[in-house]
Amino acid sequence: MTAIKNFRDWYVESLKVLFPLRKAGFPILMVSFPLLERYLRQRVGLPGHDALNDAFFDSLVSVVGELKDRKTARIFWTAYRHGLLHEVTLSRETRRGSTLPVAWLSHDVSLFSIDENGDYWLQPVLFAARVLETIESDFGTFEKGSRAINPFPTVVPSTFCTATGCPPSRTVLGTSTEPNDG
Numbered sequence: 001m002t003a004i005k006n007f008r009d010w011y012v013e014s015l016k017v018l019f020p021l022r023k024a025g026f027p028i029l030m031v032s033f034p035l036l037e038r039y040l041r042q043r044v045g046l047p048g049h050d051a052l053n054d055a056f057f058d059s060l061v062s063v064v065g066e067l068k069d070r071k072t073a074r075i076f077w078t079a080y081r082h083g084l085l086h087e088v089t090l091s092r093e094t095r096r097g098s099t100l101p102v103a104w105l106s107h108d109v110s111l112f113s114i115d116e117n118g119d120y121w122l123q124p125v126l127f128a129a130r131v132l133e134t135i136e137s138d139f140g141t142f143e144k145g146s147r148a149i150n151p152f153p154t155v156v157p158s159t160f161c162t163a164t165g166c167p168p169s170r171t172v173l174g175t176s177t178e179p180n181d182g
Contacts, residue, residue: 025124
């Protein structure tokens with residue numbers, strides 16, 4: 001299987017199943033944000049262990065133009081990405097205790113907006129679709145590995161490792177759909 005086929009099978013097709021489910025906004029975003037983070041880190045050459053920098057947030061704005069500027073992008077990332085992936089909710093404050101704008105999800109708004117109260121609104125399906133389209137249009141950036149970020153996983157038949165031994169420098173996922181003889 002090719003890496004782009006794996007990406008489409010694992011993420012694009014799985015998310016498309018969730019898109020019509022109005023209650024699936026959190027799971028949709030919980031998949032979309034790590035995909036976007038990998039892509040943006042690869043795009044700006046930022047290792048996975050390094051703190052996010054201005055180049056990362058500028059790149060985020062270039063993908064999600066609705067954010068308009070780096071400051072909004074940082075707040076957005078903290079409220080949505082950090083909240084969902086660290087606490088399974090939306091953040092109300094930064095790690096240092098500074099208050100963030102109230103963040104909302106809705107299927108009835110544009111991709112991203114800030115209302116008259118300063119509240120943030122995100123449409124999870126439109127956001128995920130933008131992330132997927134961005135990655136698919138520049139898959140080489142997403143897929144490549146570096147010293148800092150592992151290459152995108154490869155799927156091999158379950159018999160591969162037993163017949164040849166698994167190469168130590170490679171990510172191998174067993175995806176056996178064969179009956180278990182054992």
